Amino acid sequence: MTDKTPLRIGFVPEHFSTPLHFAQKHYGLDATLIPFPSGTGHMVTAIRAGEIDVGIGLTEGWIAGLGKEEVEGDGGYRLVGTYVETPLCWAISTGANRPDIKSVSSLAGRKIGVSRIGSGSYVMGFVLADQQKWLSTASPYADTVVLHTFEKLREAVNNGDADFFMWEHFTSKKFYDAGEIRRLGEIYTPWSSWKIVASTKLTQGGALDARVKDLFGKLDQGVKHFNENQEEAVEYISTHLGYTEPDAREWLGTVKFPTHTEGVEPQVVAECVAILRKAGVLKKGKGMEPGAMTFTS
Structure with missing residues (x-):
């Protein structure tokens, strides 16, 4: 029997969250959106604790969380989607x-x-x-x-x-x-800046939970709405997220969301891991390898 419980989605309540807001407001995304103003590191802890099912956060935070040598069990989550294509x-x-x-x-x-x-x-x-x-x-x-x-x-x-x-x-x-x-x-960042992760509980049996698949469809609609309704985006960002209207407009020219949010390019993960190893954040031969960080059905 398919689980119909709404997903609990962790996100950072900043300007980047606008397409997610549009997905729920205009396209019926059935989910509980849980803000994490302290960022991706907090979401790593929350998804492992079972407090959220999905997280939308920074690429380097998710990858560092899985690549550390002291990670316990299966790591708690996998990369499943791409939310922002441009660097941060x-x-x-x-x-x-x-x-x-x-x-x-x-x-x-x-x-x-x-x-x-x-x-x-x-x-x-x-x-x-x-x-x-x-x-x-x-x-x-x-x-x-x-x-x-x-x-x-x-x-x-x-x-x-x-x-x-x-x-x-x-x-x-x-x-x-x-x-x-x-x-x-x-x-x-030397990589695309935002990724979507899902709890490993939603990736069991080699298939992604249907609710995550639905999330991708709704997010794709939210991104399309964002691209086609930039005045609405500016209004939302400047009245609900605490940015000035000029800053919101300037930001619009710097960001690109993917047309299709499902999936992660393996090369992006591999390159991020390589840079984090060079920087000393991760250690070669320790922790999860790049290919194991991403869910593939």
């Missing part, structure tokens, strides 16, 4: 009044603030260190300060608990404009 622009931020921090190059050996261990903000710290050639030392940073939320990250770089953090550009921008934090630079 991570803004690098410090406190508004931190004269000791002048540039990205001055961040070596400093305290990095992250939302959670294993989150995108954590993983990208190592990618940044790799790009800046700071990985020759035992640790590129003096400390990794776990702060859980974007608000606490902003507080920490102003009170000195952390020296810098990384968060999505447009989510950070209004706080630059308000003078609360200061921008040092940016770094782009």
Whole structure:
């Protein structure tokens, strides 16, 4: 008998969630949408705890979660879909009044603030260190300060608990404009930025749960609606998600959602794992191999 219980879908309540909102509002997506403002790392914990069935989050967070050598059991989830095709622009931020921090190059050996261990903000710290050639030392940073939320990250770089953090550009921008934090630079993910995962309970028997298949169909409709109704998207983002209208319009020109959300390109996963191994986030020969991270029917 097919389970008719609505899926519990974890998502980050930012501008990227707009097609998901449209899928439920206009196309009858029967699901409980559960916001995770603290990001992908929190969703990794939640899906393993059975608190959500599906998660929509950052590629590097999901892959790092499965690639760690200490992962227990079957890892709890598999990559099943692609939500955003374009890379993510991570803004690098410090406190508004931190004269000791002048540039990205001055961040070596400093305290990095992250939302959670294993989150995108954590993983990208190592990618940044790799790009800046700071990985020759035992640790590129003096400390990794776990702060859980974007608000606490902003507080920490102003009170000195952390020296810098990384968060999505447009989510950070209004706080630059308000003078609360200061921008040092940016770094782009070397991969497509958002993936959809499903609990391994929904991938048993070599077949994907029908509710996840339905989700893909509804998301594809939500993406199409997003592309064809950009004024509605701007209105939703600027009135419900806390972005200014100009920032919402600017973001629209930087993002591309896939026409078909089902499926993950194996090459994307393999390349992400290779970079994370180079950056020291994952270790070769340890943890799950790239081919095992993705569900294939």
